[in-house]
Amino acid sequence: xxxxxxxxxxxxxxxxxxxxxxxxxxxxxxxxxxxxxxxxxxxxxxxxxxxxxxxxxxxxxxxxxxxxxxxxxxxxxxxxxxxxxxxxxxxxxxxxxxxxxxxxxxxxxxxxxxxxxxxxxxxxxxxxxxxxxxxxxxxxxxxxxxxxxxxxxxxxxxxxxxxxxxxxxxxxxxxxxxxxxxxxxxxxxxxxxxxxxxxxxxxxxxxxxxxxxxxxxxxxxxxxxxxxxxxxxxxxxxxxxxxxxxxxxxxxxxxxxxxxxxxxxxxxxxxxxxxxxxxxxxxxxxxxxxxxxxxxxxxxxxxxxxxxxxxxxxxxxxxxxxxxxxxxxxxxxxxxxxxxxxxxxxxxxxxxxxxxxxxxxxxxxxxxxxxxxxxxxxxxxxxxxxxxxxxxxxxxxxxxxxxxxxxxxxxxxxxxxx
Amino acid sequence: xxxxxxxxxxxxxxxxxxxxxxxxxxxxxxxxxxxxxxxxxxxxxxxxxxxxxxxxxxxxxxxxxxxxxxxxxxxxxxxxxxxxxxxxxxxxxxxxxxxxxxxxxxxxxxxxxxxxxxxxxxxxxxxxxxxxxxxxxxxxxxxxxxxxxxxxxxxxxxxxxxxxxxxxxxxxxxxxxxxxxxxxxxxxxxxxxxxxxxxxxxxxxxxxxxxxxxxxxxxxxxxxxxxxxxxxxxxxxxxxxxxxxxxxxxxxxxxxxxxxxxxxxxxxxxxxxxxxxxxxxxxxxxxxxxxxxxxxxxxxxxxxxxxxxxxxxxxxxxxxxxxxxxxxxxxxxxxxxxxxxxxxxxxxxxxxxxxxxxxxx
Ligand SMILES: Cc1ncc(C[n+]2csc(CCOP(=O)(O)OP(=O)(O)O)c2C)c(N)n1
Numbered sequence: 001x002x003x004x005x006x007x008x009x010x011x012x013x014x015x016x017x018x019x020x021x022x023x024x025x026x027x028x029x030x031x032x033x034x035x036x037x038x039x040x041x042x043x044x045x046x047x048x049x050x051x052x053x054x055x056x057x058x059x060x061x062x063x064x065x066x067x068x069x070x071x072x073x074x075x076x077x078x079x080x081x082x083x084x085x086x087x088x089x090x091x092x093x094x095x096x097x098x099x100x101x102x103x104x105x106x107x108x109x110x111x112x113x114x115x116x117x118x119x120x121x122x123x124x125x126x127x128x129x130x131x132x133x134x135x136x137x138x139x140x141x142x143x144x145x146x147x148x149x150x151x152x153x154x155x156x157x158x159x160x161x162x163x164x165x166x167x168x169x170x171x172x173x174x175x176x177x178x179x180x181x182x183x184x185x186x187x188x189x190x191x192x193x194x195x196x197x198x199x200x201x202x203x204x205x206x207x208x209x210x211x212x213x214x215x216x217x218x219x220x221x222x223x224x225x226x227x228x229x230x231x232x233x234x235x236x237x238x239x240x241x242x243x244x245x246x247x248x249x250x251x252x253x254x255x256x257x258x259x260x261x262x263x264x265x266x267x268x269x270x271x272x273x274x275x276x277x278x279x280x281x282x283x284x285x286x287x288x289x290x291x292x293x294x295x296x297x298x299x300x301x302x303x304x305x306x307x308x309x310x311x312x313x314x315x316x317x318x319x320x321x322x323x324x325x326x327x328x329x330x331x332x333x334x335x336x337x338x339x340x341x342x343x344x345x346x347x348x349x350x351x352x353x354x355x356x357x358x359x360x361x362x363x364x365x366x367x368x369x370x371x372x373x374x375x376x377x378x379x380x381x382x383x384x385x386x387x388x389x390x391x392x393x394x395x396x397x398x399x400x401x402x403x404x405x406x407x408x409x410x411x412x413x414x415x416x417x418x
Numbered sequence: 419x420x421x422x423x424x425x426x427x428x429x430x431x432x433x434x435x436x437x438x439x440x441x442x443x444x445x446x447x448x449x450x451x452x453x454x455x456x457x458x459x460x461x462x463x464x465x466x467x468x469x470x471x472x473x474x475x476x477x478x479x480x481x482x483x484x485x486x487x488x489x490x491x492x493x494x495x496x497x498x499x500x501x502x503x504x505x506x507x508x509x510x511x512x513x514x515x516x517x518x519x520x521x522x523x524x525x526x527x528x529x530x531x532x533x534x535x536x537x538x539x540x541x542x543x544x545x546x547x548x549x550x551x552x553x554x555x556x557x558x559x560x561x562x563x564x565x566x567x568x569x570x571x572x573x574x575x576x577x578x579x580x581x582x583x584x585x586x587x588x589x590x591x592x593x594x595x596x597x598x599x600x601x602x603x604x605x606x607x608x609x610x611x612x613x614x615x616x617x618x619x620x621x622x623x624x625x626x627x628x629x630x631x632x633x634x635x636x637x638x639x640x641x642x643x644x645x646x647x648x649x650x651x652x653x654x655x656x657x658x659x660x661x662x663x664x665x666x667x668x669x670x671x672x673x674x675x676x677x678x679x680x681x682x683x684x685x686x687x688x689x690x691x692x693x694x695x696x697x698x699x700x701x702x703x704x705x706x707x708x709x710x711x712x713x714x715x716x717x718x719x720x721x722x723x724x725x726x727x728x729x730x731x732x733x734x735x736x737x738x739x740x741x742x743x744x745x746x747x748x749x750x751x752x753x754x755x756x757x758x759x760x761x762x763x764x765x766x767x768x769x770x771x772x773x774x775x776x777x778x779x
Binding site for chain 1: 462469470473474477489490491492494495496497498499500501502525526528529564565566567568569719720749750751752754755756757760761766767770
């Protein structure tokens with residue numbers, strides 16, 4: 001046993017290595033550990049490449065847009081002006097929605113909320129690169145997928161306030177959406193559980209001889225969960241048609257990405273499982289779209305899984321329950337080297353001559369207004385505190401397909417009391 | 419090498435009766451923090467570990483200040499992998515440390531369940547007593563903060579069913595500190611559940627979200643500044659009474675107390691504090707005296723801890739029982755976001771159970 005000695009870490013002279021983050025309050029942000037080697041101008045492998053062929057992509061960074069908003073390089077996707085404008089619109093819509101819901105939580109109208117500010121390109125570009133029949137197994141920060149798939153914003157809000165029109169019937173916390181019509185899987189509060197389930201879904205799709213693929217998302221912190229490792233092993237073993245996304249937004253509540261990245265990249269995790277891994281600039285709408293499209297094609301061709309690490313930054317707090325200034329330098333987001341996804345796409349579109357600052361402002365105003373209207377409509381179906389809600393006794397529904405006797409008794413008891 | 423064994427905290431009656439002047443007003447969060455601080459100051463083998471427990475001081479602030487005082491090695495942030503955290507804690511425990519693991523929410527113990535049930539709980543037994551891991555697992559449990567189904571669970575009954583684990587749930591700052599110190603100093607693994615609804619004040623269970631006082635106005639919010647233990651396996655009598663025994667723990671102690679007051683019934687209220695080991699003597703003595711028993715817990719009913727209590731009471735008090743034993747519990751559904759106040763055992767449900775029990779002659 002070590003001999004106790006006096007020291008700030010306690011009575012042992014500890015030799016343990018404990019990682020640090022990009023900044024703590026009062027420090028200067030330092031993203032140098034991220035090794036932002038741009039692979040713009042490098043290669044796009046064939047979809048039937050070996051995992052080993054992707055080593056430079058797993059360790060480097062795929063970009064299409066440069067810092068000035070100019071597109072270039074082998075990953076440039078074929079996207080029309082209309083598609084790009086649609087992408088911009090979705091991202092702005094998500095942002096307007098997030099801002100509104102965040103404010104409503106502060107006013108006590110929602111119990112909780114999670115914003116995706118700064119990482120809207122992930123869900124929006126990826127959602128657009130997939131097909132409607134593809135199944136989505138998201139984490140709680142991919143609300144953009146719902147906008148791409150056209151979910152009614154009023155329905156989303158009704159879920160968040162658990163009112164009489166909430167399709168989760170008052171059972172789930174805000175943001176834990178479910179939407180079967182949109183092939184959007186019910187979100188779990190237990191991190192990363194969806195990751196290996198997505199692989200199973202993809203295996204079933206292959207088993208049935210279908211072309212649908214599954215896509216799943218997990219945060220950098222959540223990659224530590226065993227489910228992520230299970231997913232990679234199953235996906236590689238059965239060459240499941242699945243895209244395994246890792247959204248590296250630098251922080252897991254107060255915990256820096258270094259506590260799961262172990263000094264390498266998340267995309268490089270894939271290589272040990274013989275899965276191609278690609279690290280992409282997650283704030284570059286075009287690059288995210290292109291890499292996703294490539295991985296989807298691979299999956300549809302029966303070539304198996306791809307791991308995509310999306311390098312981005314969580315601008316807002318983890319949720320409405322935390323204050324990020326308590327654990328990272330104030331304004332760390334401003335030092336983020338890959339910019340803002342909305343601004344970068346806007347810049348690109350202006351450069352293409354199909355957009356202007358004026359149009360941007362008009363669109364922002366329009367979306368803000370439509371979110372305000374949707375909120376009013378949502379409230380007309382009931383609020384969290386005052387209802388109307390689903391009838392209380394519906395709490396006993398859906399525990400089983402058919403209600404067993406003990407639940408029938410309990411439901412009766414509840415009804416007798418109220 | 420294993421750490422030197424200590425006198426089992428179970429047998430220690432040393433609630434070293436600190437002078438009143440030593441007492442500070444604390445919330446349960448502060449009392450837990452103080453217990454961690456006291457044990458870490460006294461023993462370099464004690465460390466806290468878990469998601470966000472280090473720099474940030476825990477999402478509920480229970481480990482606040484420990485990072486500054488003891489450094490990143492002893493207020494150890496971890497990757498988000500509950501199974502990995504518990505497994506590492508087992509290894510550290512075997513190698514002479516006393517890790518206090520924080521599970522961010524009790525709901526997230528499940529990814530660690532194999533390490534807890536198959537490994538931590540049985541290590542001493544399977545190794546013929548050669549190895550043990552003095553790990554304490556703390557977890558905020560229970561509902562009432564609009565946490566929905568994955569931030570509100572009460573899984574204590576799962577762990578009392580496992581051989582080799584102790585399971586504790588305090589209902590006040592005073593108990594939280596004394597029990598946590600005992601848990602950390604105990605050489606057996608302890609599941610330490612903290613009802614987050616009462617982290618900052620007692621909760622009387624009113625339907626309108628209200629009824630929460632502050633611990634500063636509560637006698638059990640007066641907490642000794644220094645080290646003291648409350649033995650594991652000793653219940654507390656919250657209120658003496660003659661007509662019926664009420665068994666509760668955690669948040670429900672406060673709801674039961676309020677219900678008893680409102681009912682005008684002369685009930686005896688026991689706070690079990692430790693579910694395993696269970697203070698069956700205190701339970702039996704009380705039920706033998708009153709002849710009636712009402713059991714209250716927030717966890718779902720079927721196969722819940724209440725079922726174990728019913729069996730124990732029946733075995734120990736059969737000839738004295740004058741009425742069927744009642745259980746008032748959460749419903750057998752996942753915990754609902756919008757219907758917390760209907761889900762909680764309410765004062766009214768408790769009063770009705772007391773009245774039904776008394777209706778037997
Ligand atoms: C199994 C499990 N453990 C812990 C938590 C608590 N928790 C919720 S979110 C979170 C951080 C997740 O960080 P990351 O995966 O990086 O995603 P991000 O929030 O950054 O998008 C934690 C620890 C949980 N929900 N589930």
